[in-house]
Amino acid sequence: MxxxxxxxxxxxxxxxxxxxxxxxxxxxxxxxxxxxxxxxxxxxxxxxxxxxxxxxxxxxxxxxxxxxxxxxxxxxxxxxxxxxxxxxxxxxxxxNSVSVAELAIGLMLALERHVVPASTDLRAGVWEKTKYMGRELAGRTLGIFGFGRIGREVATRARAFDMHVIAYDPMYDSAGEGFSWVRMVKRDELFAQADVITLHVPLTKDTKDSIGAREFSLMRKDAILVNCARGGVVNEEALHAALSGGTIRAAATDVFGTEPPGASPLLALPNLLPLPHLGASTxxxxxxxxxxxxxxxxxxxxxxx
CATH class of the missing domain: 3.40.50.720 (NAD(P)-binding Rossmann-like Domain)
Structure with a gap:
């Protein structure tokens, strides 16, 4: 054929x-x-x-x-x-599960340790240490939004970093065999309790724009968001408002609603770490x-x- x-x-x-x-x-x-x-x-x-x-x-x-x-x-x-x-x-x-999970963890580290701006400054001849004081992942609460294959791979790796892991998935009441250390929570609880939120849901009519102004308002002001799922899951106008207005501290996204994103105003934000959809690029x-x-x-x- x-x-x-x-x-x-x-x-x-x-x-x-x-x-x-x-x-x-x-x-x-x-x-x-x-x-x-x-x-x-x-x-x-x-x-x-x-x-x-x-x-x-x-x-x-x-x-x-x-x-x-x-x-x-x-x-x-x-x-x-x-x-x-x-x-x-x-x-x-x-x-792609392992590759996406590894990238999600890498983006958490990059945000918490200011890897990109510190490297950019150094290349420009600026030696900064105090300015880029970071935070450890150890002891932080990771909220996994979507506890399917990739979400579980992320949880396994987060455990190695001594993170506390909570998760939300409408399909599961419990984390399942081998994940007794993951605490399943209600949707709003995940956004309110997590220091780091990572998204791992497919793009469907139910998940499109499901992360918007309401969800950002529930998050801690020093929280960070990582999106290695699909761009359409996050309302980009709401994300821009949350980052520029200080509702959340920072975000990293490997995906956009339109790819490539062209002149998206998100790209001008210093507290956004964007990537060109590299999750499966290994x-x-x-x-x-x-x-x-x-x-x-x-x-x-x-x-x-």
Whole structure:
């Protein structure tokens, strides 16, 4: 069968698809009409996060049977229309968990120890020590908003830093086996009690803009926020107001509602540490995601015939 692989998926994925006998073509940054043209006669589509599989794309690709995202989340695929069109949609939720969790911990450290501004000053010839007095993670309360795969990986690493861990997830009443040391709390309690809040929920109609002015008003004035989930989970106007007005001390975000964010006013804030969506950008995560995605695509195409 014919497969289109987009967004520079790992080479191991391409090799696995070709080894299964599929005719694989590769595309990058395909949008709209260009993507539709590339999907002519294609049964399988392999993407990462950049390719938007919209309703128009799905309806214009009658031969398409399977879409697999090499990564977590499926907010770049119109799942409702995919179901209408009989297209199977899947992803690789386990592939990126460790990489995203490690980045979240790294951003906590970077904020608490002022790593970026201190390094910038030093490069400019300014030797500052007192100005950049930081705080330890040890003894701090970490609030994990979303206690799925990535949230649990973060909790495991936070424990190694001697942090107190609380978590909120509407799907779970208890932290589960192996996490007896994590205290599950109510939604508002998490925002009110945590020194550090880290977000690990998918972007859905229920989570879009779910972190806004109300949530920031509940947080401690010296609290920090880390977002390695999806940009749309946080209302960016409310985040800007909270950071510029001193409602919270600092934030780090690996994600934006629109990527790249262009001239977002958030980028001008000195107490925001922004990154260009690097959560899954490790060699290990990309190899896992590509290999798992290829395995899923091969299995689904074989099943569908």
């Amino acid at each position: 014919k497969v289109l692989a987009c967004d520079k998926v790992d080479a191991a994925a391409i090799a696995a698809l070709r080894a299964a006998g599929h005719d694989v073509s590769e595309g990058n940054a395909l949008k709209g009409a260009e993507l539709i043209a590339a999907l002519e006669g294609v049964q399988g589509l392999l993407v990462r996060g950049a390719t938007k599989v919209t309703a128009d794309v799905l309806r214009a690709a009658p031969s398409l049977k399977v879409v697999v995202r090499a990564g977590t989340g499926l907010d770049n695929v119109d799942q409702v229309v995919a179901k209408e069109c009989g297209v199977v949609v899947s992803n690789t939720p386990n592939a 060699a290990e995560a990309q190899k896992r995601a590509g290999t798992e995605a290829a395995d899923i695509l091969n299995a689904e195409l074989a099943r569908l015939g």
